[in-house]
Amino acid sequence: EVKLVASGGGSVQPGRSLRVSCAASGFTFDDYAMHWVRQAPGRGLEWVAGISRRSGTSAYADSVKGRFSISRDNAKNSLHLQLNSLRPEDTALYYCTKGLGPMVTPNWFDRWGQGILVTVSS
Amino acid sequence: NFMLTQPHSVSGSPGKTVTISCTGSGGTIASSYVQWYQQRPGSVPTTVIFENNQRPFGVPDRFSGSIDSSSNSASLTISALKTEDEADYYCQSYNSTKVVFGGGTKLTVL
Numbered sequence: 001e002v003k004l005v006a007s008g009g010g011s012v013q014p015g016r017s018l019r020v021s022c023a024a025s026g027f028t029f030d031d032y033a034m035h036w037v038r039q040a041p042g043r044g045l046e047w048v049a050g051i052s053r054r055s056g057t058s059a060y061a062d063s064v065k066g067r068f069s070i071s072r073d074n075a076k077n078s079l080h081l082q083l084n085s086l087r088p089e090d091t092a093l094y095y096c097t098k099g100l101g102p103m104v105t106p107n108w109f110d111r112w113g114q115g116i117l118v119t120v121s122s
Numbered sequence: 123n124f125m126l127t128q129p130h131s132v133s134g135s136p137g138k139t140v141t142i143s144c145t146g147s148g149g150t151i152a153s154s155y156v157q158w159y160q161q162r163p164g165s166v167p168t169t170v171i172f173e174n175n176q177r178p179f180g181v182p183d184r185f186s187g188s189i190d191s192s193s194n195s196a197s198l199t200i201s202a203l204k205t206e207d208e209a210d211y212y213c214q215s216y217n218s219t220k221v222v223f224g225g226g227t228k229l230t231v232l
Contacts, residue, residue, distance in 0.1 A: 037223075044223065044224075045161075047222065050221060059219050095167075104219075104221075105217065105219065105221060106154060107216060108221075109159075109169070109214075112166045115166065
């Protein structure tokens with residue numbers, strides 16, 4: 001059974017940093033690209049970032065480019081998202097998602113974790 | 123910038139058919155696959171259509187997807203509506219560098 005379990009969320013002040021992680025199991029982690037997708041309260045889905053199977057390629061939404069950094073550790077089956085210079089509009093549920101193929105694009109998401117809440121507020 | 127636009131809401135009665143559109147701008151929708159996700163309140167999204175018109179195992183054939191190149195749009199059609207279909211639906215595609223979601227459509231089954 002595929003499992004994606006996120007951790008590291010919480011409440012932080014604007015301008016500060018946070019790191020969220022995702023522990024993956026139930027599939028061959030280094031065969032697939034991984035992504036983060038977020039959903040602000042009462043809003044729609046927004047793709048945040050993706051990373052290819054061996055970290056050769058990463059991509060970011062314009063809204064987070066230069067502030068967020070995605071990484072993965074294939075030896076530990078883990079995915080990470082470093083969130084810097086956080087803003088109130090970054091408040092959202094962050095989902096760890098598994099891509100169907102090895103590259104960032106073309107791709108879509110066939111498994112989703114339960115999500116981890118990040119709240120940015122003073 | 124490649125964008126996908128969906129109607130904010132649609133509604134239908136049990137047993138009827140509804141169609142949700144997803145219109146592309148800043149790119150050709152037919153050049154990439156379109157997926158559709160269903161999100162019930164308080165739940166994680168699940169895939170109902172992938173690669174334009176394919177259904178994952180377990181998704182009933184009441185759900186179908188299509189592409190219309192002439193209008194640069196994709197559509198999700200749900201027939202024989204059930205109350206359990208009431209949810210938010212999102213289309214998703216990509217270009218060479220980014221993944222894109224539509225804004226989502228709230229389906230109300232009256």
